[in-house]
Amino acid sequence: MNQADCPYTLSRAAAGEAPAFYALMRSVYEGMPDKDLFAVGEIAPEWMQKALTPPCFGIGARTASGELAGMLVVVTPEGWEHSLARKAGLSPDQLPLTMEMDMSCVAPQHRGHGLQQRMLAFAEGLLPREARFLLCTVSPHNPASLASVRALGYRVAATREMYGGFLRHILIKDRSL
Numbered sequence: 001m002n003q004a005d006c007p008y009t010l011s012r013a014a015a016g017e018a019p020a021f022y023a024l025m026r027s028v029y030e031g032m033p034d035k036d037l038f039a040v041g042e043i044a045p046e047w048m049q050k051a052l053t054p055p056c057f058g059i060g061a062r063t064a065s066g067e068l069a070g071m072l073v074v075v076t077p078e079g080w081e082h083s084l085a086r087k088a089g090l091s092p093d094q095l096p097l098t099m100e101m102d103m104s105c106v107a108p109q110h111r112g113h114g115l116q117q118r119m120l121a122f123a124e125g126l127l128p129r130e131a132r133f134l135l136c137t138v139s140p141h142n143p144a145s146l147a148s149v150r151a152l153g154y155r156v157a158a159t160r161e162m163y164g165g166f167l168r169h170i171l172i173k174d175r176s177l
């Protein structure tokens with residue numbers, strides 16, 4: 001589907017949209033038969049507020065009527081110890097060059113339009129060149145999400161248990177290549 005045919009409008013989101021983002025994230029999670037694929041668990045509304053506050057931001061995909069159909073957040077790592085940079089094999093001095101793509105989800109009735117990939121590409125277009133390394137985690141058992149990130153050039157850097165025991169690929173994209 002080319003951009004002109006896409007019935008969704010993508011935009012950058014800030015903290016004012018945190019309640020809507022949080023509600024979509026929770027409802028996608030509640031509707032998933034395999035909850036291991038989307039590590040939402042006990043995430044609190046305050047987390048989403050912070051994830052939409054600069055330098056972090058979100059991307060929302062809305063229908064013509066304004067319904068939030070999909071979302072993701074782009075966050076800076078909170079520190080080296082818990083960073084995806086460390087898990088992906090980068091060095092501590094590369095940490096400031098990284099951003100993490102997180103919580104991407106699309107409401108079930110809006111899937112099949114490549115929205116996750118579109119949102120990721122849209123987010124990338126908003127990032128400065130200094131954000132050289134983009135990182136995310138995807139379950140090896142999540143083919144739709146893996147297809148989205150691989151299509152954009154992310155590659156698996158490591159695979160390990162995370163989020164309390166769920167297997168995750170840690171994927172990285174080096175925008176300087």
Ligand SMILES: CC(C)(COP(=O)(O)OP(=O)(O)OC[C@H]1O[C@@H](n2cnc3c(N)ncnc32)[C@H](O)[C@@H]1OP(=O)(O)O)[C@@H](O)C(=O)NCCC(=O)NCCS
Binds near residue numbers: 105113116139
């Ligand atoms: C993952 C998710 C965001 C993808 O939604 P989407 O953008 O609408 O995805 P699409 O249905 O358009 O599929 C994306 C790609 O995966 C492929 N795909 C989808 N389901 C697949 C499957 N079961 N097996 C193999 N490929 C599959 C599609 O063919 C498409 O590939 P293409 O672009 O080459 O045609 C959505 O399924 C979701 O919200 N899942 C629950 C939450 C979640 O898992 N989030 C990701 C956490 S890492």
